[in-house]
Amino acid sequence: MAVPANTQNVIKDTLADYKFGFRTETKSVYKSPKSAKGLTPEIVKSISDYKKEPAWMLEYRLKALEVFNKKPMPTWGGKLTDIDFNNIHYYIRPQDKIQTAWEAVPAEIKDTFDKLGIPEAERKFLAGTGAQFESEVVYHSLHKSLEEKGVIFESTDVALQKYPDLFREYFGKIIPATDNKFSALNSAVWSGGSFIYIPKGVHVELPLQAYFRINAENMGQFERTLIIADEDSSVHYVEGCTAPTYSTDSLHSAVVEIIVKKNARVQYTTIQNWSQNVYNLVTKRAFAYENAEMFWLDCNLGSKLTMKYPAVFLMGKGAKGEIQSLAFAGKNQHQDAGAKIIHAAPNTTSKIVSKSISKDGGRTTYRGLVKVNKGAKNIKCHVSCDALLLDEHSRSDTYPTMQIEENNVALAHEATVAKIGEEQLFYLQTRGLTAEEAASTIVNGFAKPIIKQLPMEYAIELNRLLELEMTGSVG
Amino acid sequence: MTDILEIKNLHASVNGIEILKGINLTIRSGEIHAIMGQNGSGKSTLCNVLMGHPKYEVTKGSVKLNDQEILELAPDQRAHLGLFLGFQHPLEVAGVTMGNFLRLSKNAILKSKNEASIAPLDFMKLLKGKIADLKMDEKFAGRYVNEGFSGGEKKRAEIIQMAILEPKFALLDEIDSGLDIDALKIVAKGINETFAKQKMGVLLITHYQRLLNYITPDFIHIMNGGKIIKSGDKSLALKLEETGYEQFIK
Numbered sequence: 001m002a003v004p005a006n007t008q009n010v011i012k013d014t015l016a017d018y019k020f021g022f023r024t025e026t027k028s029v030y031k032s033p034k035s036a037k038g039l040t041p042e043i044v045k046s047i048s049d050y051k052k053e054p055a056w057m058l059e060y061r062l063k064a065l066e067v068f069n070k071k072p073m074p075t076w077g078g079k080l081t082d083i084d085f086n087n088i089h090y091y092i093r094p095q096d097k098i099q100t101a102w103e104a105v106p107a108e109i110k111d112t113f114d115k116l117g118i119p120e121a122e123r124k125f126l127a128g129t130g131a132q133f134e135s136e137v138v139y140h141s142l143h144k145s146l147e148e149k150g151v152i153f154e155s156t157d158v159a160l161q162k163y164p165d166l167f168r169e170y171f172g173k174i175i176p177a178t179d180n181k182f183s184a185l186n187s188a189v190w191s192g193g194s195f196i197y198i199p200k201g202v203h204v205e206l207p208l209q210a211y212f213r214i215n216a217e218n219m220g221q222f223e224r225t226l227i228i229a230d231e232d233s234s235v236h237y238v239e240g241c242t243a244p245t246y247s248t249d250s251l252h253s254a255v256v257e258i259i260v261k262k263n264a265r266v267q268y269t270t271i272q273n274w275s276q277n278v279y280n281l282v283t284k285r286a287f288a289y290e291n292a293e294m295f296w297l298d299c300n301l302g303s304k305l306t307m308k309y310p311a312v313f314l315m316g317k318g319a320k321g322e323i324q325s326l327a328f329a330g331k332n333q334h335q336d337a338g339a340k341i342i343h344a345a346p347n348t349t350s351k352i353v354s355k356s357i358s359k360d361g362g363r364t365t366y367r368g369l370v371k372v373n374k375g376a377k378n379i380k381c382h383v384s385c386d387a388l389l390l391d392e393h394s395r396s397d398t399y400p401t402m403q404i405e406e407n408n409v410a411l412a413h414e415a416t417v418a419k420i421g422e423e424q425l426f427y428l429q430t431r432g433l434t435a436e437e438a439a440s441t442i443v444n445g446f447a448k449p450i451i452k453q454l455p456m457e458y459a460i461e462l463n464r465l466l467e468l469e470m471t472g473s474v475g
Numbered sequence: 476m477t478d479i480l481e482i483k484n485l486h487a488s489v490n491g492i493e494i495l496k497g498i499n500l501t502i503r504s505g506e507i508h509a510i511m512g513q514n515g516s517g518k519s520t521l522c523n524v525l526m527g528h529p530k531y532e533v534t535k536g537s538v539k540l541n542d543q544e545i546l547e548l549a550p551d552q553r554a555h556l557g558l559f560l561g562f563q564h565p566l567e568v569a570g571v572t573m574g575n576f577l578r579l580s581k582n583a584i585l586k587s588k589n590e591a592s593i594a595p596l597d598f599m600k601l602l603k604g605k606i607a608d609l610k611m612d613e614k615f616a617g618r619y620v621n622e623g624f625s626g627g628e629k630k631r632a633e634i635i636q637m638a639i640l641e642p643k644f645a646l647l648d649e650i651d652s653g654l655d656i657d658a659l660k661i662v663a664k665g666i667n668e669t670f671a672k673q674k675m676g677v678l679l680i681t682h683y684q685r686l687l688n689y690i691t692p693d694f695i696h697i698m699n700g701g702k703i704i705k706s707g708d709k710s711l712a713l714k715l716e717e718t719g720y721e722q723f724i725k
Contacts, residue, residue, distance in 0.1 A: 422529060427566040429550035430526050430559070431576070431636065432583035438551075441579065445570030445619070 018302075019468065021245035021275050024112045024215050026094055026133075037218065038086040041065060044188050047091045051157055051191075054164065064177035064187030071181040077367070078305040078334045083279055088220040088251055090189045092134040098155055099139050109133050116242065118211050125457055127206035128153045132223060133213050135191040146204060152197040153208055156224045159195030166197060170228055174257035174285050183283045186222045186255040193223030193254065198233040198264070207236040207269070207455060212252075214243035214278065220251040227257070229264040229292075236267040238458065242302070245275040249304065252278055258286035258294065262316065265293040271458060273465060274302035276332060282308045290316030290345075297453055298325040300335050301465055309367060311340035314348035314376075324353040326450040326462075328469055329362030329394070338367035338399075341381065349380040355450055356387045357443055358394035359469070366398045366415075374405040384414040388446050390439065391420075440470040478504040478541055478557065478643045480525075480676060485536035487524045493534070494520045496701035502676040504643060509679040509687060511712065512698035513720055518680045519563060521698075522648040526560040527553050540643070554580075555587030557643030557675075561633040561650050567621040573632065574602060574616035577639055584640055605635045609665050627658035634665040644676040645669075651686040663689030684716040697723050 044065050048058040073080050099105045102119050113119060113131050122129040128142035130153070137155035146153070152163065160167050177187035194210045214221050229235055243250060252274060260266045266286065274280055280303040286294040296310035312321030323339035341350040356364035366385045387396035398415050420442055428438035444451075444466055451459050485498040494517045502508055512518050524531045525538060527550040538545050540556050548556070568576065582592040593601070599616070606615050609631045621629050630650055637645050647666070651659055667690060670677060679692060687695075687709070695711040696703045697720070705711065705723050715723070 421566075424566050424568065426526075426528055426550055427562065428568070428576075430554055430562075431580035431640065432551055432554040432587065433580060434551050434583075435549065437579070437583070441571055441576070442568060445568050448570035 018245060018275055020116065020242035020273060022115065023244040024108050026106070026108055026215065037089055039065070039088070039090055039189070043090055047189060047191065050093070053160065056168070057160065060172065060177070061188050061190075064184050067177050068181060068184035068188055071184060073181060074307075077307045077336045077365075080279075080281075080305070083249065083251065087248070088218055089216060090220050090222070091191055092216055092219060093136050094133045094215075095136070095138055098137055098158065100141055102139060105139050109138055112213060112215065113139070113211065116211065116213070116240075121209065121457065125206060125455070126209050127204055128208040130155065130194050130208075130210040131213070132192045132210065132221075134216055134219060135221065137192045142208075143206075146202075149202050150199040151202060151204060152195065154195050156193040156195045156226060157191065159226075163195075163197075166228075167195070167226075170226055170257070170259060172257075174259065174287055175255050175283050180283060182253045182281045183255050186224060186253050186283070189220070190222045190224035190255065192221075193225040194227070194237070195225070196227040196235065196237065198229045198235045200230045201232045202230075203233060204235040207238045209238045209240070212239065212241040214241075214250055214252065214274075217246045218248055218250060219243075220253070223254045225254065225256040227266060227268070228259045229261060229266045231262045231264060233261075234265040236269065236455075238269045238271070238455070240271045240273070242273050243275045243278050246277050248277065250278045252280045252282070252303075254282045254284075256282070256284040260286060260288040260292040260294050262290045262292060265295070267295040267297065268310075269297040269454065269458070270299060271462060272298075272300045272302055272306065276302065276304050278303045280306040280308065282306075284308065284310040285313065286311065286321075287313045287315050288319040288321055291318040292316065293320045294322070296323045296325075296339070297450070298323070298337065299450065299454075299462060300325070300327045300337055301469065303335075304332065305334045305336065307336045309338040309340050309369075311342070312350065313342045313344055314350065315344050317345045317347045319345060319348045321348070321350040323351075324450055324453065325355070326447055327354075327356040327364045328466065329356070329358045329364045330469060331360040331362060334363045334365070336365040336367060338365075338369075340369040341371070343370075343372040343376040343379045343381070346375070346377045346379075348376065351381070352383040353449065354385040355447060356385075356396055357390065357446065358387070358396050359390040361393040361395075363395045363397075365396070366400070368399070369401045369403070370411065371403040372406045372409050376406055377408045379406065379409045379411070381409070381411045383412065386415070386446070387417045388443065389417065389419045390443075436471065440467055443470055478676065479539075480644050481537075481539045482525070483537045483539075485521075485524065485538060486534045487520060487531045488534055489520070489531050494531075494701050495524060497536070498701075498703060500696065500703060502644060502678060504676045505674045506694065507670065507677040507679065507690065507692040508694045508696065509681060509692040509712065510696045510698050510703070511681055511684075511715060514682075516698045517701040518698055519648050520701075522560055522646045522678070522680060525553075525646055526550055526558060551583070554640075554642075555584055559637050559640055559642030559645045561630075561637060561645065561647040563649040563652060565621045565624075565629045565633055567619070569619055569622055571620050572617050573620055574599070576620050577602060577636060580636070581639055601639060602635075605638045608638070608668060609635050610661055611635065626653035627655065630654060630658070630662050631665065634662055634669070638665065638669045641673055642675055644678065646678045646680070648680045649682065650679070651681055651683065659686065660689060666690055684712045687712050699724050
């Protein structure tokens with residue numbers, strides 16, 4: 001659905017390019033680690049102390065820090081050499097406890113989330129909401145009916161205190177600290193994020209949403225999310241994220257682990273719209289067991305560099321994995337995004353759809369892995385990657401990797417790269433659309449197969465963001 | 476009010492090669508003009524230049540719509556003034572439905588005239604009527620712009636667009652090409668009905684006299700080598716059909 005021309009003009013007149021770039025003046029309650037930049041065992045200890053964590057977690061963090069220090073920086077993907085790990089605040093605590101009523105959230109922070117429309121969204125169409133500001137979740141809520149059914153939706157820090165056994169059983173099992181340099185970093189300094197447990201047979205009909213806001217300059221946000229969908233259950237989790245625009249860089253490095261048990265279904269939807277000074281280096285992985293279904297819907301519009309490849313390990317027979325992504329890279333942006341599917345059991349199916357748009361010299365990369373393990377028979381996998389280039393200066397690359405160790409595999413891969421055509425623009429212009437409206441219409445049409453899978457409210461928002469990115473794009 | 480599209484000594488080039496070498500033509504509302512000519516005579520170029528295709532460079536001459544010079548205007552501004560181009564090869568736009576696209580277009584044109592936009596339900600009613608007139612499938616409104624359309628469907632879709640956008644002047648570039656006789660009749664009927672209602676000026680570009688069995692032009696022009704070499708009434712087409720172009724190309 002394209003936004004009418006008059007709406008576009010309103011957006012153009014009233015907003016700058018990135019409308020979430022505002023800053024909020026706050027008083028952090030936890031000053032010392034903030035004032036100290038850089039990453040040392042002392043910082044890690046102080047974070048853990050402050051959170052009053054059990055000893056095993058501190059030990060886990062310190063070991064992860066060692067792994068982080070030992071692992072070299074990845075030399076593939078985007079340009080990571082400019083990240084200055086000594087110029088980052090690893091932990092900022094904006095208030096002293098999590099609130100369950102918006103009124104209790106400090107006014108300036110509540111104001112931020114009001115501007116982002118979070119309380120409004122909660123009232124309208126969410127089953128539960130979490131809001132993270134800097135390092136900590138400042139607000140959390142869950143519909144009473146779900147609470148009564150045994151659904152857990154908490155800040156990950158709270159879950160560690162309240163559900164220590166459940167927590168320890170699953171934490172770090174899908175993505176160990178040793179997985180990669182940034183999962184090690186997250187494991188050392190993680191804070192906030194969502195912990196979700198859906199009991200057997202419970203279907204959460206409305207989405208649960210978490211919103212992540214970086215506010216401070218040179219901030220590192222390292223939320224940790226763990227979702228466990230027990231047998232025959234289902235849940236849809238949505239995350240959104242934004243940050244103010246600064247001239248210096250911030251770092252967002254999350255780890256998301258998901259366990260989808262027999263016959264369960266999890267959808268994880270991301271609308272990533274960081275400001276253009278944020279490095280977004282995220283590890284996301286799900287294990288799907290027998291006849292379970294995991295669906296990543298991953299939309300990346302913001303950030304300076306995103307490196308993110310949501311993965312599904314199909315662990316039980318009949319499991320299904322789907323990863324659909326939309327990436328938009330404008331000036332000075334690189335979206336290195338993709339998908340990983342591991343077929344580790346027979347009769348498993350997977351689908352990867354990647355759509356990317358590059359504009360004003362922006363760069364998009366699709367990096368994908370499809371692996372079929374020995375013994376995983378009767379596999380179906382479909383991969384399709386489409387890239388749309390809006391001008392000569394923009395770039396798109398595709399790096400698909402296939403590792404097939406079985407014979408009975410039906411695998412299809414399609415890839416297209418198209419440049420927005422002069423003829424196509426002319427055609428739409430002859431019908432009265434300006435060049436900009438015409439380009440916008442083409443981009444929205446291109447993105448539609450992904451956008452139409454979002455819940456309506458998010459689809460409208462994403463269309464609006466795309467329109468915004470497209471203003472001033474032609475001529 | 477009679478609208479006038481006045482083309483004077485129009486020269487245009489593509490990649491430095493001159494295609495139009497001095498076109499003079501005046502079209503008034505309520506008139507149907509047909510331009511006939513062989514491949515490469517410059518017929519399609521004329522349509523594209525009138526509509527402002529960026530590929531072509533106008534090197535000389537003027538085109539005025541009701542005394543306003545339009546050659547400096549972007550294609551959308553020309554559309555706002557009331558020009559419409561029916562494409563020989565309409566383009567596909569994936570993911571954009573015909574209904575949404577046409578409503579966007581209709582509203583863009585209404586807005587340029589400072590008129591209120593059309594309500595979605597009223598628009599759907601209008602569109603449904605035109606879809607029925609052109610004997611298109613009801614699903615037309617929900618299909619992506621020209622995607623997967625047959626040749627005939629694409630041409631009928633162009634006529635639906637013309638009928639909805641209500642231009643002052645419709646330039647129809649080989650709207651008959653690739654149509655079987657049944658589709659040709661439907662398209663011609665669509666043009667005739669729209670013309671009867673809206674009394675716009677029409678410029679038909681065609682290779683063949685066949686289309687003119689169903690649409691009666693007031694004027695026929697024969698184009699060759701980037702110029703109009705002969706103008707006349709309807710009888711000119713029949714003469715052309717009998718004797719071929721050779722007779723007119725000295």
